[in-house]
Amino acid sequence: MIIEPGELLAKIDSPADLRQLSEDQLLQVCQELRQFIIDNVSIYGGHFGASLGVVELTVALHYVFNTPYDQLVWDVGHQAYGHKILTGRRDAFHTNRKLNGISGFPKRKESEYDTFGVGHSSTSISAALGMAVASQYKQELDRHHIAVIGDGSMTAGMAFEALNHAGATDADLLVVLNDNCMSIDPNVGALKEYLTDITTSRTYNKVRDEIWNILGKISKFGPNAQQIASKVESGIKATLLKQSNLFESLKFRYFGPIDGHDVHHLAMVLNDLKKIPGPKILHCVTVKGKGFALAEKEQTKWHAPGLFDKVTGEIYKVHHTTPQPPKYQDVFGHTLLEMAEQNPKIFGVTPAMPSGSSMNIMMKAMPDRALDVGIAEQHAVTFSAGLATQGLVPFCNIYSSFMQRGYDQVVHDVCLQNLHVVFCLDRAGFAGADGQTHHGSYDIAYMRCIPNMVVSSPMNEQELRNLMFTASQDGMGPFTIRYPRGEGVMPAWRTPLELIEVGKGRTIQEGEEVAVLTIGHIGNYVVDVCKNLKLDGLRPGHFDMRFAKPLDEKLLHHIFQKYDKVLTVEDGCLQGGFGSAVLEFMADHGYQAQVKRLGIPDVIVEHGSQLELHRLCGFDPEGIERAVREMMDVAVRV
Ligand SMILES: Cc1ncc(C[n+]2csc(CCOP(=O)(O)OP(=O)(O)O)c2C)c(N)n1
Ligand SMILES: CC(=O)[C@@H](O)[C@H](O)COP(=O)(O)O
Ligand SMILES: [Mg+2]
CATH class of the missing domain: 3.40.50.970 (Thiamin diphosphate (ThDP)-binding fold, Pyr/PP domains)
Known part of the structure; x- marks a missing residue:
């Protein structure tokens, strides 16, 4: 089912279309964008609360800045659904995170608006600074660079390394700090306390707008006036806040905190900030899950809730009649x-x-x-x-x-x-x-x-x-x-705790001709494969090695002495992985055998379900069975 966008959103094929609209229409764009995200994520899945929380920010940023010439970097990227929808991917949005569909994160090869590939947090300030310094070098002095980073992502060392570097430059860099007091779980640490302190300081908030107005006026009188204004501003901020301002100490101009859901105010402030040179930070206060009451209330649960009924808020669960294995x-x-x-x-x-x-x-x-x-x-x-x-x-x-x-x-x-x-x-x-x-x-x-x-x-x-x-x-x-994402195989899993000898593998079945060596959960595919092969009278050996290091050398000596053919299977990279370790053992001990390795090849594998990706790489149950049959020189059953 394809979701129909609202009237205005339907006409926005790129931010240039958004910029044709009057400021009065932005509110409607935000409403339609938010609804489109809710409609789609409820039936196709994905991250939820974070994108809802930055709808106004997304609209304002693309409205004010000349993207993609101005470079917008999203941190983590799980909040960039609105950005994707406004930048030409509205009609593909239902394929989000599906095999061969668009990615759940910004990706350079997907769009020129995705200036930097993300997924891991706290990279945005470094990347945007790199872009800003490159622009200076290339004399592209009218180009703006914006990093949007959440309060959670700001807790990482990388973000601080980047601030430390940026503050000592005069690069055109705007850091938008999206502060919703949440990581996936509630945000933690002293920085969180600090941000709350700024956000709730009444005196500071009272005079903040006045400072802003004065600054807006003074900055029209040129760079010297700006310097003076900046000093005045820092002085006032330092006395009004309990501590001196952290970001100001790092030589950023600090602005805010402002309401990150007031799209008109955001547009106005961003327009002003465009005129202010050097590194600056805009502290926006937002609510994760904004506009979907349950997501606002239970923010961790609605970070990535799975499929749900958008009217009742019921998160769908498969109901089983028998006990299921745990995650x-x-x-x-x-x-x-x-x-x-x-x-x-x-x-x-x-x-x-x-x-x-x-x-x-x-x-x-x-x-x-x-x-x-x-x-x-x-x-x-x-x-x-x-x-x-x-x-x-x-x-x-x-x-x-x-x-x-x-x-x-x-x-x-x-x-x-x-x-x-x-x-x-x-x-x-x-x-x-x-x-x-x-x-x-x-x-x-x-x-x-x-x-x-x-x-x-x-x-x-x-x-x-x-x-x-x-x-x-x-x-x-x-x-x-x-161990992998998802469920195991044992509904009755509370077994007594027992010691395992380090480096000791486990024989699941002895067999003939081919030995299949697995490590980890993927071995369960082989158990099923062996059941299938048994129907044709085929019986490879299967060994759950458990350790990639140290290897069970005793078991490996036995395997290489008994079997001519060895198949290794792992849910991990083939270069240097478990299969490589087995090959090293074989070479080091002078064995000769036909060895085939199944695992993740030396290519970047994109998104899809785990099973689809296993299939793509040839180590789903069918792929493993095919490999065993080929090694045994027995035709694949049709
Ligand atoms: C290096 C790294 N560690 C952990 C994560 C998992 N992760 C993804 S989003 C997120 C929370 C980010 O919080 P914040 O930046 O405040 O964004 P919000 O979800 O609140 O909008 C975490 C921990 C990650 N993506 N990258
Ligand atoms: C964006 C991000 O990094 C996390 O939200 C991640 O998607 C969580 O993955 P799990 O759903 O496997 O916990
Ligand atoms: Mg956050």
Whole structure:
């Protein structure tokens, strides 16, 4: 079903069309845009609250600035649906996040209005500054550069690195801080307190508009007058705010806070800011989920709610008559709490993903021992290392793709010092609809090359619990446990906690001719494949290796001695991954066998459902069965 846009929105094929409208019509554009997002996301899914919260900002930015010549960079990009709809993708919006459809995040190859590919947070200020400095170099002095960043994304080190750099330049950079007091979960940290302090300082707010008016008038008298005005403004701000202004201290001109839902005021302010040179920040206060009452009320739930009834607000759930397997993240969350109740050394650390990782289970029960440190993966890793130096056992849970940001910390702060930090990498393998920025493709490769690191992956809930239990034992060092987005396979998952010998694989079935070696949840596909093959009297061996490092060498010797053909299957990159480790073992020990590896090839894989992407890469059940049959030289059944 294609959603019909409202009357004005239907005529906006690009921001140039928007700019033809009178300012009086902007309110209607905002209403129609908001409705179009609600209509589409309710039936096609995707991120929700964040885009609703920036409708007015999106309209005002494209109305005032000459995009795409003026360069607009969205941070994370989960809030950029309105931007996509106004920039030529209205009629394709129903394909959002679907296989071969448009991406859920800005992407350079999708549109000239998407100035920078995003998905991971806190990159916008750096990228926009790079563009601004390039414009200066190219003498494009009329070009504006705008980074729109949320208060959550502002908590990351990268954002501060960029502010620090930008403040020492005279680049034309406008940072729009979209402050809604939320990350996915409620935002955390001292910066949040600081922003609230500015937002609620009554005295400051009272005189703010007057300062603004004076500045507007003075700036007409040239650069010197501006300098004087700027000093006056800073002085007043510093005395009126409890602390001196953080952004002003970093040599940004700070404006705001203003109501980010007043499109007319926004347009006016942005127009004024266009005339002010150098780095400046506009602090906008918005409500995540604005315009959809339930989303305003329960902002975490409506960050990305899944499909829902837009009238009743009911979020659709599939109802089952039999018990279903839990999500891996929930097994993690409950198991961590269960272990922490027994072991006082255990701590939980999450960089801004309490709900997504289910760390919130322990945070609720033990608020002092499970901590959200903000969108700060690098800090989360080194903070965990610090805990470990004191004999604690931190479970640092980071989505596989976000862990890429903390890599030096894993090497330098954890592995070189052989510290006992347990990394639980959720969303390992294909993330699905979030696409290329979120796939957890590389972790086996990037973790297994570091000395001291153990790399493991459970095939089911019981293995996840046992690996967590094993990893928590005294005497362990750095330990990675990777598992995918979604459900496992065991409805009755609360099995007793048991130790697993580190580096020990598991024989699922012995067979003939072909040995299939799997790591992690993807092994369940092979279980199904083996059942299918059995119908034709075919019986490959199947081994759940569990560890990519250390490898189960005893089991591998057995496999290479018994089988001529080896198939490896992993939901991870082929370059340097689990299959590569098996090939290294084969070469190092002088075995000769026909080896085929299935996994994520050396290309960027876009968005789609996890199964669609497995199929695309040839390691869905059919692809695996085909590979086994080819290796056995047996025709594929039709
Ligand atoms: C490096 C990184 N870590 C974590 C995430 C997951 N994530 C996506 S949006 C988000 C919250 C962002 O908060 P904010 O910037 O304030 O935007 P809002 O959703 O409030 O509009 C988080 C934690 C991410 N995309 N990138
Ligand atoms: C934009 C972003 O990075 C998150 O919202 C991410 O989409 C969450 O992914 P999950 O839905 O897998 O928790
Ligand atoms: Mg926010």
